[in-house]
Amino acid sequence: MIDKFVPSLADAMAGIQDGATVLVAGFGPGTPELLMQGLANSGARDLTLVMNAGGRDDGPVAELLATGAIRKLICSFVRPNSVAGRQFAAGTLDLEIVPQGTLAERIRAAGAGVQAFFTPTAADTILAEGRETRVINNRLCLLEYPIFGDVALIDAWQADRFGNLTHRDSARNFNPIMAMAAKLTIAQTAHAVDLGAIQPENVHTAGVFVQRVLHVPV
Amino acid sequence: MIDKFVPSLADAMAGIQDGATVLVAGFGPGTPELLMQGLANSGARDLTLVMNAGGRDDGPVAELLATGAIRKLICSFVRPNSVAGRQFAAGTLDLEIVPQGTLAERIRAAGAGVQAFFTPTAADTILAEGRETRVINNRLCLLEYPIFGDVALIDAWQADRFGNLTHRDSARNFNPIMAMAAKLTIAQTAHAVDLGAIQPENVHTAGVFVQRVLHVPV
Amino acid sequence: MSDTSFKPLNRDGIARRIAQDIPEGWFVNLGIGIPTKVSDFVTDREVIFHAENGVIGIGPAPDEANINPYLVNAGVQHISLITGAALVHHADSFAIARGGHLDLCVLGAFEVAENGDIANWARSPDEPVKQVGGAMDLAVGAKRLWVAMEHNTKGSGESRIRTLCSYPLTAKGVVRRVYTDLAVLDVTPKGFAVVDTIPGLTRKTLEERTEAALIWP
Amino acid sequence: MSDTSFKPLNRDGIARRIAQDIPEGWFVNLGIGIPTKVSDFVTDREVIFHAENGVIGIGPAPDEANINPYLVNAGVQHISLITGAALVHHADSFAIARGGHLDLCVLGAFEVAENGDIANWARSPDEPVKQVGGAMDLAVGAKRLWVAMEHNTKGSGESRIRTLCSYPLTAKGVVRRVYTDLAVLDVTPKGFAVVDTIPGLTRKTLEERTEAALIWP
Numbered sequence: 001m002i003d004k005f006v007p008s009l010a011d012a013m014a015g016i017q018d019g020a021t022v023l024v025a026g027f028g029p030g031t032p033e034l035l036m037q038g039l040a041n042s043g044a045r046d047l048t049l050v051m052n053a054g055g056r057d058d059g060p061v062a063e064l065l066a067t068g069a070i071r072k073l074i075c076s077f078v079r080p081n082s083v084a085g086r087q088f089a090a091g092t093l094d095l096e097i098v099p100q101g102t103l104a105e106r107i108r109a110a111g112a113g114v115q116a117f118f119t120p121t122a123a124d125t126i127l128a129e130g131r132e133t134r135v136i137n138n139r140l141c142l143l144e145y146p147i148f149g150d151v152a153l154i155d156a157w158q159a160d161r162f163g164n165l166t167h168r169d170s171a172r173n174f175n176p177i178m179a180m181a182a183k184l185t186i187a188q189t190a191h192a193v194d195l196g197a198i199q200p201e202n203v204h205t206a207g208v209f210v211q212r213v214l215h216v217p218v
Numbered sequence: 219m220i221d222k223f224v225p226s227l228a229d230a231m232a233g234i235q236d237g238a239t240v241l242v243a244g245f246g247p248g249t250p251e252l253l254m255q256g257l258a259n260s261g262a263r264d265l266t267l268v269m270n271a272g273g274r275d276d277g278p279v280a281e282l283l284a285t286g287a288i289r290k291l292i293c294s295f296v297r298p299n300s301v302a303g304r305q306f307a308a309g310t311l312d313l314e315i316v317p318q319g320t321l322a323e324r325i326r327a328a329g330a331g332v333q334a335f336f337t338p339t340a341a342d343t344i345l346a347e348g349r350e351t352r353v354i355n356n357r358l359c360l361l362e363y364p365i366f367g368d369v370a371l372i373d374a375w376q377a378d379r380f381g382n383l384t385h386r387d388s389a390r391n392f393n394p395i396m397a398m399a400a401k402l403t404i405a406q407t408a409h410a411v412d413l414g415a416i417q418p419e420n421v422h423t424a425g426v427f428v429q430r431v432l433h434v435p436v
Numbered sequence: 437m438s439d440t441s442f443k444p445l446n447r448d449g450i451a452r453r454i455a456q457d458i459p460e461g462w463f464v465n466l467g468i469g470i471p472t473k474v475s476d477f478v479t480d481r482e483v484i485f486h487a488e489n490g491v492i493g494i495g496p497a498p499d500e501a502n503i504n505p506y507l508v509n510a511g512v513q514h515i516s517l518i519t520g521a522a523l524v525h526h527a528d529s530f531a532i533a534r535g536g537h538l539d540l541c542v543l544g545a546f547e548v549a550e551n552g553d554i555a556n557w558a559r560s561p562d563e564p565v566k567q568v569g570g571a572m573d574l575a576v577g578a579k580r581l582w583v584a585m586e587h588n589t590k591g592s593g594e595s596r597i598r599t600l601c602s603y604p605l606t607a608k609g610v611v612r613r614v615y616t617d618l619a620v621l622d623v624t625p626k627g628f629a630v631v632d633t634i635p636g637l638t639r640k641t642l643e644e645r646t647e648a649a650l651i652w653p
Numbered sequence: 654m655s656d657t658s659f660k661p662l663n664r665d666g667i668a669r670r671i672a673q674d675i676p677e678g679w680f681v682n683l684g685i686g687i688p689t690k691v692s693d694f695v696t697d698r699e700v701i702f703h704a705e706n707g708v709i710g711i712g713p714a715p716d717e718a719n720i721n722p723y724l725v726n727a728g729v730q731h732i733s734l735i736t737g738a739a740l741v742h743h744a745d746s747f748a749i750a751r752g753g754h755l756d757l758c759v760l761g762a763f764e765v766a767e768n769g770d771i772a773n774w775a776r777s778p779d780e781p782v783k784q785v786g787g788a789m790d791l792a793v794g795a796k797r798l799w800v801a802m803e804h805n806t807k808g809s810g811e812s813r814i815r816t817l818c819s820y821p822l823t824a825k826g827v828v829r830r831v832y833t834d835l836a837v838l839d840v841t842p843k844g845f846a847v848v849d850t851i852p853g854l855t856r857k858t859l860e861e862r863t864e865a866a867l868i869w870p
Binding site for chain 1 (some may be wrong): 504507508509517523524525526530536561562567568573576577604608628
């Protein structure tokens, strides 16, 4: 029987290697807060964290960064007055700033087997300096590469034992695409439901993209 | 008030220009048969038809091709014993064969503002002859461009006046991505429903991608 | 700057002025700051507002009692949904922005130039932290880009309406129109064209307050 | 070819043999033809079958009375869904195939070569019509590719197990294993390795029937 539920946070986080690239979803709601604590406590070091809001200071990203386990942060913005901002200023954190739409598209590309793509976003900005550009259809475009995750930490509203998920309202955000982009996707879910409780037409993240599910009742 | 419903097939098909690129969805179910008849009867000529199953002979694609209005067909396969196969053999139809996944991805790229992408699919086949390839991450990749539609003809199960759609079961197929990829997306729907009848979380094709809706009760 | 014959619009005033120009049926993304307020003033037409985090059909801000903790806008403020809303994931949401499906995006900015360049994310190329967010995607992807901002900087009163931007760009040649506390300016192939000005503001004063050349009707 | 000491597997037999090797929990795409039959023989394990048109979790073929006209597989045959199925659109469905999310794809083929090349869509580069479908996407995208086919061509009895493919390729170097009516062969860096053969088939006969060299255990 396929059953992706794991009994504990420790089981959920087992096996994350030093040096891993970890995708963390969330945009306000939809942030897998318990799994982020689990990552902070896991002892894994030298990590690359990919998280849109890595440069904010609300929520558990501050805790995660404060462990010093994050070597590099890939995100769309960093506030100067945040843990990430201060670590970057102090030279202890590498930073890659990616426009939010390009970030989403690069993550989706990793999940979809797209090996690179051209986008007009940022092509005529300083973010493109030293990088490959090309004029396509009279528009200057920038070549972007997928962001593959070793691990993705995601959040769900409902999950079944196949790992099929729903996400509530705007808590969907990066969750479905990060699930696609990682070798090991770990989901925390507010509700554990029976197989069949989620209508096939209304699955938001298909179980094929999810390897472990931890039930974290709200 | 926003109301994308149109009263007749003639209204649905109004304004399709000679030389237009028309995306037509469907994979068995999910084929907008009435709209295809409308296109056949519209008098528009010199069209490029993009349709996965353009090379099959079941359904209204045969009728559409038989009008002689299609100059070029872009699809993933053509059976020798089909209208398309015979027209191609007779030299009256241009043919571009695209692997089905690349076809879907090129259509999605058009909708998503991706100006080109590299994919391993077909990179080491005769379909890549004379085209740009590049080794990325030790894999030979082929450069592919988006397929933009002037018009998309799609099928839906439910529609509201904003143009939000659901698709039933595997009738979803190319419908959501073709809706994204065209300037003018025309949907035929089995059911016209009140605004709010489709749960926001379970809209399959958002109204932003749909310009006209024709109610065709089943 | 002590001219008291005119009263610059406040932030709500700029938002209200923008709202006047949005026709029914448009599909619109509003940036953080003044732009977010625009929807408050679109009350008599159906306009569909989009947020980068996957919300299509933002409704009014809820009162405290009706906050849904699972529903926020791109500024992570609580929102409601209109009837007929739809929710998508982040890549699909930016497909809307980048794929040319927005009739309009309204962004805030530090500077706009007469060639349509916009700078809204950093005050220096060497700035150690960079707050890009989704602005670059929206700026190149929307069918039209309007900017909402104060005409002059708060401290030194420098013009944000520029011959050339001095700050790092968000995108080149994309701004169609600028709404400030003093005027509405179209970006034309010949430069900034004055669409209208606030009551009491003289041509001379606007020109003094504006670094770029202005084309008058 | 008149050796009667062995009985080649029929198409169901090949499918049954493949089914034996699929462990519980795998996520599998089955091509048209013999591969489609494989799922009929996976009855005691949970294996999730995927179709290119967006079906995740194909169930058994329905009887006439229970046909759902809105639900077909990649061969446009009517299917049912298992409990726990999910439906996605065509780009998301091929994201599964191309993004490396399939544990296994089983395709039919005209030829397989000892370097793992597969040819399954055209018998000549000049063939006027080309039936590519989704095979090229599946062949390069799946974590492992197995091929199901008859060992020899029907007419002249030529070997489909080749040193090099003679037909236009679907993809290079991707086949891991071949299941024929005579044998199961692994594609290894040194060539085809015999995994097993049908009862009564001698080494000599298999070698006569096979153009490529065989590595025996």
